[in-house]
Amino acid sequence: MSHKALIWIDQNECMGAGTCEQIAPKMFRSMGDGLWAVIESPEYFEQPVIFDGGNGPGHGPLGSQGMARVPTELMDLALEVIDECPGECVYVETAV
Numbered sequence: 001m002s003h004k005a006l007i008w009i010d011q012n013e014c015m016g017a018g019t020c021e022q023i024a025p026k027m028f029r030s031m032g033d034g035l036w037a038v039i040e041s042p043e044y045f046e047q048p049v050i051f052d053g054g055n056g057p058g059h060g061p062l063g064s065q066g067m068a069r070v071p072t073e074l075m076d077l078a079l080e081v082i083d084e085c086p087g088e089c090v091y092v093e094t095a096v
Contacts, residue, residue, distance in 0.1 A: 006067035006094075007068050010091065017086050024074060027078060038066065040069055049068065078092050
């Protein structure tokens with residue numbers, strides 16, 4: 001799967017509105033505590049990962065340490081999330 005960017009959430013700024021998952025459910029998942037995490041969906045990547053700070057297979061670190069790859073075809077949605085997030089806590093960085 002082709003990707004040109006990485007996406008992450010600053011958990012300290014997240015308001016828990018869920019706007020990210022409403023706009024891009026293939027990139028965001030509720031952690032069940034009022035906050036959201038970025039994901040690498042099995043629809044786009046061989047191994048699904050939720051960057052929720054959990055341990056074991058399928059889990060990755062939180063925040064800027066837990067950057068998920070953004071599938072090229074979802075880049076417009078990622079940018080929309082940045083524009084619409086009320087907590088202004090979603091960031092996208094160009095992949096190297």
